[in-house]
Amino acid sequence: MLSYRYNGELLWSANCPEGTRSIEVELQVKDHVATVISTLIYDNKEDKPLEAV
Numbered sequence: 001m002l003s004y005r006y007n008g009e010l011l012w013s014a015n016c017p018e019g020t021r022s023i024e025v026e027l028q029v030k031d032h033v034a035t036v037i038s039t040l041i042y043d044n045k046e047d048k049p050l051e052a053v
Helices: none
Strands: 002-006 009-014 020-030 033-042
């Protein structure tokens, strides 16, 4: 479970898929434009490669 709180208030939460090692989100807001960069790192415990879509 991944969640984000601000001043004790739950803003959002999500169930992380199996194998998720880390999730990093960078958000920048300037004037009326938001830029979001997200990086998700997974551990593949299967014999075959995983495909991200």
